[in-house]
Amino acid sequence: MARFSIYIFLFYTCFLNAQVIDPNIIKVQERLDSIEKFSADLELEVAISFINIPNKFAKIVYTKNEDTKVVSDDFVLIPKKGLDVSLNQLFKYPFITVDRGFEERNDKEYKLVNIIPTDKKADFSIASVLIDIENDRIIESEINTKKDGSYLVKMHFDKPSSVLPKQIEVQFEIERIRIPLKYMGKEATIDKKKYKSGEVKTGTIFLNFTYTDIIYKA
Amino acid sequence: MKRLIFAEVFKLFKQGKTYYALIATFLIEVIILFSAYSQGQNVLDILLDNLSQSFHFEGNLLNGNLLIYLILNTLWFHLPLILIIIISGSLTSEYSDRTLLTVMLQPVSKWKFILSKYIVAILFTLVIVAFLAITSFVLSYSLFGRGDLLVFIDTLNFFESADAFYRIKYAFIYGAISMVFLSVVSLTLAIIFEESTKTWITAAFFLILSNLLLKVDFHNDFLNNWLFAKLSDTWQYLFYFEIPWDKIYWNSSIMILYTIITMLIGIVIFNKKDIG
Numbered sequence: 001m002a003r004f005s006i007y008i009f010l011f012y013t014c015f016l017n018a019q020v021i022d023p024n025i026i027k028v029q030e031r032l033d034s035i036e037k038f039s040a041d042l043e044l045e046v047a048i049s050f051i052n053i054p055n056k057f058a059k060i061v062y063t064k065n066e067d068t069k070v071v072s073d074d075f076v077l078i079p080k081k082g083l084d085v086s087l088n089q090l091f092k093y094p095f096i097t098v099d100r101g102f103e104e105r106n107d108k109e110y111k112l113v114n115i116i117p118t119d120k121k122a123d124f125s126i127a128s129v130l131i132d133i134e135n136d137r138i139i140e141s142e143i144n145t146k147k148d149g150s151y152l153v154k155m156h157f158d159k160p161s162s163v164l165p166k167q168i169e170v171q172f173e174i175e176r177i178r179i180p181l182k183y184m185g186k187e188a189t190i191d192k193k194k195y196k197s198g199e200v201k202t203g204t205i206f207l208n209f210t211y212t213d214i215i216y217k218a
Numbered sequence: 219m220k221r222l223i224f225a226e227v228f229k230l231f232k233q234g235k236t237y238y239a240l241i242a243t244f245l246i247e248v249i250i251l252f253s254a255y256s257q258g259q260n261v262l263d264i265l266l267d268n269l270s271q272s273f274h275f276e277g278n279l280l281n282g283n284l285l286i287y288l289i290l291n292t293l294w295f296h297l298p299l300i301l302i303i304i305i306s307g308s309l310t311s312e313y314s315d316r317t318l319l320t321v322m323l324q325p326v327s328k329w330k331f332i333l334s335k336y337i338v339a340i341l342f343t344l345v346i347v348a349f350l351a352i353t354s355f356v357l358s359y360s361l362f363g364r365g366d367l368l369v370f371i372d373t374l375n376f377f378e379s380a381d382a383f384y385r386i387k388y389a390f391i392y393g394a395i396s397m398v399f400l401s402v403v404s405l406t407l408a409i410i411f412e413e414s415t416k417t418w419i420t421a422a423f424f425l426i427l428s429n430l431l432l433k434v435d436f437h438n439d440f441l442n443n444w445l446f447a448k449l450s451d452t453w454q455y456l457f458y459f460e461i462p463w464d465k466i467y468w469n470s471s472i473m474i475l476y477t478i479i480t481m482l483i484g485i486v487i488f489n490k491k492d493i494g
Contacts (some may be wrong), residue, residue: 051269052459053376058276075277075366075376077269148271175268203272 020095022113025129027136033088037063038164042070043082046077048174048203049153051075060209062086079205080169081145087138090127091183093119103130109140123147135160149173167208174203222326224336230308230338238303243350245287246296251357254288255280265370276407282358282363283382289354290386293393293453294429301346301397302404302421303337309405310414322493332488336405336481343401344394351390369457377457385456393453399446399477400425406484409491449473 017119026079044056058072062085070078084090100112110130117124123145130140137157151172227337230236258280264276300494312318367382369375400411411417431447442448452469455462 050373051376052373054378054381070274070276072276074378075279077273077274078276079273082274172272174272 010057021095022099022111023095024111024131024133025113026117026137028087028131028138029091029156031100031136032091033064034216034217035062035064035086035163037061037213038059038211038214041210041212043208044076044078044209045206045208046203047206049201051203058168077199077205079170081143081148081151081172081204081209082168083207085164085168087141089124089143090115090129090143093117093122095119095122105130105140108132164211164214165209167206170205170207172203172205174201219330219334222330223337226308226334226338230342233308233311235304235307236342239300239346240343240349242300243297243346244353247350247357248291250289251285251361252386254285255362256381259286259287259393260280262368265368265374266290268316268376278365279368280362281367281379282362283357283367283377283379283386285358285362285384286354286386287367287369287457289350289358290389290393292350292452294396295425296351297346298397298425299422300344301401302425303418305342305401306404306408306417306421307414308408309335309408310412310417314414318493328489331486332409332485336402336484338422339401339405340398343398347394347397351387355386371454371457373459375457375459380429381416381456381485385461389453389456392466392470395473395477396452399411399473402477402480406487407486408486410479423461426484442486443468444472446473446476449476 011207017218039059039061042058042060042132044058046085048188053202054075056072058070058076058078060073060083061069062069064086068083068085070083095115095117098114098116102109103112104110113129113131115127115129124143125141125146127141129142130136131137132139138155139157140152140154142150142152151170154164154169154171156167156169157164158166224428237421262279263270266279269275286466309318322328364379364383366379367377367385369377400421403424405419407421409426411420421440427449428447431445432451435443436442449469452466452473455466455469
């Protein structure tokens with residue numbers, strides 16, 4: 001009986017190990033891994049109810065295993081999350097996946113997979129991604145970070161064969177702020193907490209890419 | 219009339235007070251520039267605190283445009299106060315020195331004399347606002363460069379450098395209309411009170427009252443659209459993301475109308491006064 005129990009345990013252990021990473025995720029990861037470097041002109045459009053800012057332009061340079069660089073002559077708001085076109089953040093540390101079936105977007109079905117990091121160093125606790133299994137790419141991801149709340153990233157592609165998105169839409173929660181604009185005198189030592197209304201709003205930023213150079217793995 | 223105006227201009231630039239006003243304006247500007255530059259980053263940090271959780275910032279917001287905007291804010295109180303003192307002083311000093319009596323003994327029409335005072339007061343106000351604008355543009359741009367302007371009016375509004383310059387330029391122009399009104403009021407008060415201290419106190423009270431009433435919501439369209447105090451912040455409309463030009467034109471037209479009415483009241487009172 002004891003021997004039989006051990007066999008059963010070993011059988012399930014092997015079965016679990018074989019199921020930890022979804023094959024579609026591996027395909028997406030391999031496709032994204034093929035990009036060594038890219039550069040693009042970036043147009044940033046901010047849609048937050050209490051911020052009015054004209055569309056801004058910047059240049060973005062991505063090199064594999066390095067931080068993405070964004071440079072601009074203008075003052076630009078660069079989103080901390082969502083610029084990770086290579087989804088490096090998701091795949092940086094070991095993870096397991098859970099198949100959650102299919103979900104529909106614009107009359108098309110996409111595979112929903114949860115990504116759960118197994119390394120404590122990962123800065124997110126769980127991510128739900130929608131995979132276009134025909135074209136092996138992620139079209140939507142909702143990432144729950146450990147420190148910065150959750151955010152939703154939608155990726156739009158211009159061609160079925162494109163690996164990199166034409167547009168990224170990042171939705172996140174942001175707290176509204178109310179401050180009188182008086183810089184002189186004691187107002188300069190304003191109490192931050194006092195003037196925060198605590199009202200939480202959803203903000204969206206649209207990132208439009210025009211790729212100038214993409215270098216793939218040889 | 220022309221000679222009277224020239225005589226008034228001559229008197230204005232002959233008196234030391236005029237130069238004190240120019241120096242005071244310049245000093246206020248320099249103090250604002252340096253105090254804002256040293257404290258401005260803290261205020262920007264507070265304004266952008268929530269955004270910093272979601273965004274990195276590329277570029278410098280503590281630049282010449284922001285500093286000119288801060289100098290522009292002297293139109294609320296500092297500049298009108300200087301103008302009130304100088305302009306009302308141009309008449310009260312004539313009462314106290316009795317030079318007014320000497321002038322009135324000449325074949326000079328009373329209404330022409332006081333009208334020329336009003337005209338010179340308006341010109342002087344425009345010169346002072348232009349002086350403030352030019353020196354603030356030159357100082358701020360040469361010392362701190364150009365860049366995007368961030369203004370908080372209900373929402374956080376970001377303006378690109380060229381757009382910021384355009385808005386600030388028009389803000390000075392429309393701000394000058396409010397300054398002219400306050401100058402004309404102070405001269406009219408000088409006609410009424412004759413004595414400098416009383417005039418300064420009432421003119422300063424009028425200025426403070428205007429600033430206080432501006433913040434009051436009367437829940438009444440007539441008062442909110444026609445009360446003089448509600449028109450004194452017209453230049454601030456230039457910093458709404460979408461400039462409400464109709465509102466600006468309306469407010470400025472009413473302000474000009476009030477300025478003319480105040481002048482007419484002053485001329486009538488002065489005409490009826492017994493100088494001597």
